[in-house]
Amino acid sequence: MARPKKKKKAAKKGMAGGLGNPADLMSQLQRLQEEMLQAQEALAQEQVEVSLGGGAIRVVMSGDHRVLAVEIAEELLDPEEKEMLQDMLIAAFNQAKERVDALTAERLQALGGGLSLPGLGL
Helix, strand or coil, rough: CCCCCCCCCCCCCHHHHHHHCHHHHHHHHHHHHHHHHHHHHHHHHCEEEEECCCCCEEEEECCCCCEEEEEHHHHHHCCCHHHHHHHHHHHHHHHHHHHHHHHHHHHHHHCCCCCCCCCCCC
């Protein structure tokens, strides 16, 4: 005798358009927040270095965008080289910031791996 087929329960969509159980979502968000805080603290300990003009200007910046060191070659301290020195310092600071931004993106990208939240890019 054939057994009657069991009806499969339709998968329930959680609140907020299928994001799942709100408690699970909150747990994921709390874990992500903790991981991001740890990543930011670790980034603050990292450093990037930029050297321009064949080593005439060197800038060291921390992962939290603090300038830690600026070294200027003696020959650039000539008053006639003031404008070039200023331009090189601006370029060095901007390059250091770009490197820190890239480092930050690289480190934080891994954090969004298990979480899928539309619009957050994770």
